Amino acid sequence: MNEELLRSMELPSAIRNFAVGNDLVSVSAFKETFNELFEQKVYTVNEIAYCKLFADPLLRYAATWAAKEAVYKALKQVDHTLLSFKKIEIIRNKIGGTPIVKVHHQPKKPVQISLSISHDGDYAWAIAIVELL
Secondary structure, eight states, X not given: OOHHHHHHHTSOTTTSSEEEEEEEEEHHHXXXXXXXXXXXXXXXXXXXXXXXXXXXXXXXXXXXXXXXXXXXXXXXXXXXXXXXXXXXXXXXXXXXXXXXXXXXXXXXXXEEEEEEEEEETTEEEEEEEEEEO
């Protein structure tokens, strides 16, 4: 590898102005482990209401879980404060609309979060990009 690339890989995340997180969920495995306690512990009232709009709400729960995990992984690179999954809320203003992330916690530095969620077959996937402002 060239030296510039090697040096860039050594930079601590605090020097970068962004972080990326992603998560892949096996929907069939998720369905086997999903229960009411997990639902109440992880999802907000709005997320539960959104998921229950669909004929197969567990697919939406799995996609929302992937999104929360992706956001969590990206946020932890720029802010090491403890954060529960319920404090990361995935908002959808309409079905199929762009997901919006609301973090019910004030990060140490202001951030902007971009999120993409997808599902196909037995998998739900999400990627989050956190940009330091």
